[in-house]
Amino acid sequence: MPINIKELLTVTFTLFAIIDIIGSIPILISLKGKLGEIREARATLISGGLMVLFLFIGQPFLNLLGLDVRSFAVGGSIVIFILGLEMVLGHELFKSEPDIRASTVVPIAFPLIAGSGTLTTIISLKANYDQTTLLLGILLNLIIVYVVLKSLAFIERLLGPAGLIAVRKFFGVILLAIAVKIFATNAQGLFK
Structure with a gap:
């Protein structure tokens, strides 16, 4: 079955916005300073494993x-909407308590990269997109995550504080629009 490029781009950008690896750069830089190092490949593989696992067992679990x-x-679209609002308004609603003694797995792979928002989004997207498109979207995002983790210092210098804020707000607006679309597509089926 041929891949629909438009759908692949939608899935990829949706996951990119939810994972918010660019918006997480300040947190990642702080954690790198506290942990001493970030094992980029390990964090990427574990977060990818969690996403793929949830893609396959999410439905049986539900x-x-x-x-x-x-x-x-519909529930996921509400969470995505709240995450989008959080990004646009700059108020943190979903708080995590990073344990500086923990390995790269916690809090970087989970919950920072493959957190509840990401996992909720994957199962929400599964209602509208086929599994192959979702797997490719996850893979493309894992490549981006790995590159960002490897390039933290360079990206920080490149964007600067104002650039990081602008990127986060831009993806917040995209998330709000995606949440509305997912809600509208699925809510009507619930009230028949």
Whole structure:
């Protein structure tokens, strides 16, 4: 089955906005200073494994709870909307407590990269896009994540503080629009 490039771009940019690796650069730089180093490949592989695992077992897990993908997609769209608002308004609603003694896995791979927002988005997108498109979107994002992790110092110098804020707000607006689309697509099916 041929890949729909438009759908692949939508999935890739949606996950890119949710993962918000660019917006996480200040946190990552701080963690790198506290941890001494970040194992880029390990963090990327573990976060990718979590995303792929959730893509495949997310549906059976929902069935176990008595939920369908449309219901989860509507719930996920609300979470995505709140994340978008958080990015645009600059107020942190979802707080994590990074443990500086932990390895690269926590908090970088989870919850920073493959956190609840990312996993919710994957299952929400599964309601609208095929599995191959989602896998390719995840893979493209993992490549971006790895490159960003390897290039933290360079990216920080390149964007500067104002640039990081502008990028975060831009992707926040995109997330708001995506959340509205996912909600509108799936909510009507719930009330028939």
